[in-house]
Amino acid sequence: MSNHSDDSNQSSKPKRRDFLNILLGGGFVVWLGALFFPVFKYLEPPVVEEVKVSNVKIGAVEDMEKDSGKIIKFGNKPVIVIRKQTGEYIAFGGVCTHLDCIVQYRKDYGQIYCACHNGRYDLNGRVASGPPPAPLTKYGVTIKDNEVIIYQEST
Amino acid sequence: MENGKKNKSKVFKWLDERYNLSGLIDFAKKKSVPKFRETIWYYFGGVALLLFVVQVISGILLLMYYKGTEDLAFESVYFISTKVSFGWLIRSVHSWSANLMVLSVFIHMFSVYFLKGFRKPRELTWYTGIGLLAISMAFGFSGYLLPWNELAFFATKVGTDIVGEVPLVGEPILKLLRGGEDVTGATLSRFFGFHVAIFPGIFVILLTLHLLMIQRQGIAEPEDYKNLPANEKKTIPFFPNFAMRELLIWLIVINILAILAVFFPWELGTKADAFSSAPVGIKPEWYFLFMFQVFKFLPGEILFLPGEFVGIVLFGIGILLWAIVPVWDRKTSKGGKNTILTYFGIFVIIFIIVFTILGFILD
Numbered sequence: 001m002s003n004h005s006d007d008s009n010q011s012s013k014p015k016r017r018d019f020l021n022i023l024l025g026g027g028f029v030v031w032l033g034a035l036f037f038p039v040f041k042y043l044e045p046p047v048v049e050e051v052k053v054s055n056v057k058i059g060a061v062e063d064m065e066k067d068s069g070k071i072i073k074f075g076n077k078p079v080i081v082i083r084k085q086t087g088e089y090i091a092f093g094g095v096c097t098h099l100d101c102i103v104q105y106r107k108d109y110g111q112i113y114c115a116c117h118n119g120r121y122d123l124n125g126r127v128a129s130g131p132p133p134a135p136l137t138k139y140g141v142t143i144k145d146n147e148v149i150i151y152q153e154s155t
Numbered sequence: 156m157e158n159g160k161k162n163k164s165k166v167f168k169w170l171d172e173r174y175n176l177s178g179l180i181d182f183a184k185k186k187s188v189p190k191f192r193e194t195i196w197y198y199f200g201g202v203a204l205l206l207f208v209v210q211v212i213s214g215i216l217l218l219m220y221y222k223g224t225e226d227l228a229f230e231s232v233y234f235i236s237t238k239v240s241f242g243w244l245i246r247s248v249h250s251w252s253a254n255l256m257v258l259s260v261f262i263h264m265f266s267v268y269f270l271k272g273f274r275k276p277r278e279l280t281w282y283t284g285i286g287l288l289a290i291s292m293a294f295g296f297s298g299y300l301l302p303w304n305e306l307a308f309f310a311t312k313v314g315t316d317i318v319g320e321v322p323l324v325g326e327p328i329l330k331l332l333r334g335g336e337d338v339t340g341a342t343l344s345r346f347f348g349f350h351v352a353i354f355p356g357i358f359v360i361l362l363t364l365h366l367l368m369i370q371r372q373g374i375a376e377p378e379d380y381k382n383l384p385a386n387e388k389k390t391i392p393f394f395p396n397f398a399m400r401e402l403l404i405w406l407i408v409i410n411i412l413a414i415l416a417v418f419f420p421w422e423l424g425t426k427a428d429a430f431s432s433a434p435v436g437i438k439p440e441w442y443f444l445f446m447f448q449v450f451k452f453l454p455g456e457i458l459f460l461p462g463e464f465v466g467i468v469l470f471g472i473g474i475l476l477w478a479i480v481p482v483w484d485r486k487t488s489k490g491g492k493n494t495i496l497t498y499f500g501i502f503v504i505i506f507i508i509v510f511t512i513l514g515f516i517l518d
Contacts, residue, residue, distance in 0.1 A: 024398070044327075045335045059284030071430050076337075078430050094432075098463060100316035100338075101309050115433040117451045118314055131453050133461040 107125025225340025
């Protein structure tokens with residue numbers, strides 16, 4: 001009889017302890033979660049409401065020289081505007097698709113060039129050479145009352 | 156010595172009674188360093204330590220005037236460089252010392268690698284060292300942005316964009332680092348926080364562990380030296396012989412630092428502008444140059460995968476292999492020579508040197 005009661009004691013004791021351990025351990029994990037959740041959420045930057053820009057006026061047609069390019073602000077995005085030798089205006093997203101640098105127009109190449117890793121795009125925005133994995137986004141250009149307007153093409 | 160003990164001051168006795176200084180001194184007396192052909196490499200950890208101290212001091216001095224916001228960062232560094240007495244010097248020392256520190260950490264790491272100082276029982280010393288190297292480079296990367304100039308702006312765009320390419324975790328880490336989608340004033344604030352609070356904290360903890368483990372286990376002996384008969388093992392006492400030599404090297408390093416800082420003051424460049432093209436000829440700091448150059452050579456697509464993605468994965472695997480060398484180096488831990496290990500190390504050094512040179516000379 002005494003043996004029997006010993007056995008039951010041994011098997012029931014660890015069980016109770018296990019239960020308490022799980023309870024305590026689980027509680028600890030939950031506590032850690034409650035502690036770190038606000039911290040992680042805090043580190044995540046809040047989304048700032050962006051002013052939606054659908055078009056930007058960049059000035060009169062003759063303001064830009066032929067065979068030149070410049071970066072303009074399109075909302076909070078850089079856009080490259082190029083006036084070709086023919087006088088025609090074209091525009092693309094100014095951020096290189098490779099590693100996020102801002103591109104420029106190179107007269108000597110007649111191409112769009114990224115100085116960070118020698119990426120080159122032709123004047124249709126397609127990759128001509130170098131590491132960029134994708135073409136530049138095309139922006140629309142219209143001329144109204146002799147004023148150049150850049151707009152986002154609806155996709 | 157007997158005489159010395161008798162003459163010990165009251166202050167010493169007071170302290171000794173309470174903190175057992177004699178025990179510490181006995182320990183220091185027993186410390187020794189193996190003397191052989193490669194002993195010179197044992198000094199570079201100490202050089203890195205000295206330069207870290209220089210960084211802390213010059214960094215605190217810069218903090219007196221620096222302002223970590225988008226509108227004022229560039230202006231405040233300009234103010235330090237032009238108006239504050241010796242401001243240019245402090246800034247130049249901080250920049251040069253950072254570069255020399257990264258260089259000595261690299262030399263220290265390669266010497267430990269080739270002398271196989273990472274093998275059992277010193278694996279944890281190696282891992283903490285890898286951590287210290289990583290944070291040294293993170294210090295360099297974050298500090299580089301703080302003047303908020305054009306070069307730094309694009310370097311940060313590229314560097315963080317690479318992090319963003321890492322599968323799964325990349326995107327959230329990118330946002331965490333940048334404080335948003337793009338590199339903006341929010342990124343500057345975060346990098347400033349990393350650079351002056353988070354990194355120094357982690358660095359000091361790792362450094363303390365690193366040094367404690369070395370004290371506890373004694374300095375590593377390379378295989379060839381270890382196998383010498385006891386009477387042929389030459390050693391130098393740590394105090395004062397080794398310490399004095401280290402001091403001499405520190406003095407030389409401080410002189411080199413002073414010459415560089417005075418005669419080649421660090422440039423400031425032009426203020427960052429989120430709406431200007433990346434300047435032609437832009438390059439990162441020299442210790443990132445070899446990776447940068449590899450990314451220039453990678454084509455847009457490799458086997459249907461984006462080229463830069465393949466590059467990141469390959470670099471990731473290479474760096475991981477390097478970091479966990481105590482795990483896969485089975486031979487050396489059993490006392491045998493592992494020549495593959497040496498060849499791998501030589502290959503890595505040649506790779507780094509070749510691509511660094513290409514990075515300097517190519518457009």
